Amino acid sequence: EADIYQTPRYLVIGTGKKITLECSQTMGHDKMYWYQQDPGMELHLIHYSYGVNSTEKGDLSSESTVSRIRTEHFPLTLESARPSHTSQYLCASSPPGTGWYEQYFGPGTRLTVT
């Protein structure tokens, strides 16, 4: 069982609000990721981090930002939420080392912007 947590699980918020989606893992993983999952189920990588103070943008352009001040914590922030940000956001992590290891996923945050 993977120890990766996301809060909140569900969030309904009005346009223009600032929000932060939390993601934490207790496995000591160095690599962490944020995916946006559209209603058609496809996953799009929007941010990733190789470790503390490392953040990069993924394949899909996103207006969100991330930070990685501690190994276990990788929050995602939207400065001004819009209806187009309505989606499911999934956080994941993978262990250190070379090679392509499996990713462990949190339960997701379903965001609705009204």
Add this chain to the structure above:
Amino acid sequence: GNSVTQMEGPVTLSEEAFLTINCTYTATGYPSLFWYVQYPGEGLQLLLKATKADDKGSNKGFEATYRKETTSFHLEKGSVQVSDSAVYFCARGGGSQGNLIFGKGTKLSVKP
């Protein structure tokens, strides 16, 4: 483009039917291959994996064999249950950002 291709769903089966979900990939070299499952309202869970050619991953009655000749990693289960209803994602290692590359997902519905 996406270098993991899996069969489009939805797939609807009766309980105890045989399941196959096809997955093929394009890659240089021999990346690790994975199947993930996503139950309604949840995140993705690793179902099984294979790290080299001819490896067979298995878990909970599901199996998939790494076939380098056909660049495939098809998911199979001999007798599905209603509780197997979920979305299944095939994935490969080797993404340019150290990530996994996922297929678009296949939704499976199993009827009693």
